[in-house]
Amino acid sequence: xxxxxxxxxxxxxxxxxxxxxxxxxxxxxxxxxxxxxxxxxxxxxxxxxxxxxxxxxxxxxxxxxxxxxxxxxxxxxxxxxxxxxxxxxxxxxxxxxxxxxxxxxxxxxxxxxxxxxxxxxxxxxxxxxxxxxxxxxxxxxxxxxxxxxxxxxxxxxxxxxxxxxxxxxxxxxxxxxxxxxxxxxxxxxxxxxxxxxxxxxxxxxxxxxxxxxxxxxxxxxxxxxxxxxxxxxxxxxxxxxxxxxxxxxxxxxxxxxxxxxxxxxxxxxxxxxxxxxxxxxxxxxxxxxxxxxxxxxx
Numbered sequence: 001x002x003x004x005x006x007x008x009x010x011x012x013x014x015x016x017x018x019x020x021x022x023x024x025x026x027x028x029x030x031x032x033x034x035x036x037x038x039x040x041x042x043x044x045x046x047x048x049x050x051x052x053x054x055x056x057x058x059x060x061x062x063x064x065x066x067x068x069x070x071x072x073x074x075x076x077x078x079x080x081x082x083x084x085x086x087x088x089x090x091x092x093x094x095x096x097x098x099x100x101x102x103x104x105x106x107x108x109x110x111x112x113x114x115x116x117x118x119x120x121x122x123x124x125x126x127x128x129x130x131x132x133x134x135x136x137x138x139x140x141x142x143x144x145x146x147x148x149x150x151x152x153x154x155x156x157x158x159x160x161x162x163x164x165x166x167x168x169x170x171x172x173x174x175x176x177x178x179x180x181x182x183x184x185x186x187x188x189x190x191x192x193x194x195x196x197x198x199x200x201x202x203x204x205x206x207x208x209x210x211x212x213x214x215x216x217x218x219x220x221x222x223x224x225x226x227x228x229x230x231x232x233x234x235x236x237x238x239x240x241x242x243x244x245x246x247x248x249x250x251x252x253x254x255x256x257x258x259x260x261x262x263x264x265x266x267x268x269x270x271x272x273x274x275x276x277x278x279x280x281x282x283x284x285x286x287x288x289x290x291x292x293x294x295x296x297x298x
Contacts, residue, residue, distance in 0.1 A: 014292025069117030126171025180234030201251035242279030
């Protein structure tokens with residue numbers, strides 16, 4: 001795991017530099033402030049033992065929570081700030097992790113508010129509204145909600161969260177293509193898109209599978225147990241050389257996204273596919289900038 005350690009240490013240094021003593025991170029290119037990104041980095045710092053930096057980031061994230069329990073995907077522009085079932089379940093899950101690590105009741109309170117918000121956004125069984133202005137049935141959103149409910153069960157031991165989790169899992173895997181790929185969205189046309197987004201994409205497949213694995217680490221859900229076998233094979237085919245052949249991608253606005261490699265590497269590690277995982281790490285090492293950061297696209 002030498003290459004993994006080298007990548008993560010350089011990344012940690014780069015992230016600390018762009019924070020510049022602040023309690024949040026700002027995108028160095030577009031200058032976007034995103035609570036989810038700050039929460040993700042805070043979690044990483046916490047799990048790597050840097051509790052001081054983690055607390056600074058996570059405490060700031062809590063201050064950005066709306067009264068209804070949600071977080072937006074970005075905060076500095078009024079015309080783009082909106083409630084989000086992308087950011088909220090991910091941040092909420094991170095705060096549950098932070099609570100278990102620190103016993104800070106503030107994190108638990110914020111996470112429970114987020115849990116109630118996400119529960120209220122279940123439009124149909126297992127189908128969670130993505131955001132104020134996006135009503136498509138997006139699979140990775142449902143999967144991230146499922147992961148949040150799983151963590152809520154682990155912390156509270158309330159079985160009702162497992163029931164909702166299972167609805168979300170089912171509503172993801174039922175749209176899986178026969179070749180094993182998870183599409184970006186269900187087979188429907190919904191605002192704001194004129195055409196459906198029931199298309200294959202390596203990035204969103206890896207992202208969806210990542211959250212499904214977090215939602216059911218033991219494969220106790222029988223539908224996921226069946227779906228997983230096909231899903232991991234499709235992922236391995238897409239990442240067999242380490243680098244994705246983006247020419248076959250059907251989802252235009254995610255072509256070349258570097259985040260795909262991180263999610264895919266995690267899935268390979270869970271599957272104990274070290275060979276594919278090492279190829280992905282090698283490609284990530286090639287993509288990493290001198291300052292330790294990664295560009296959004298290859």
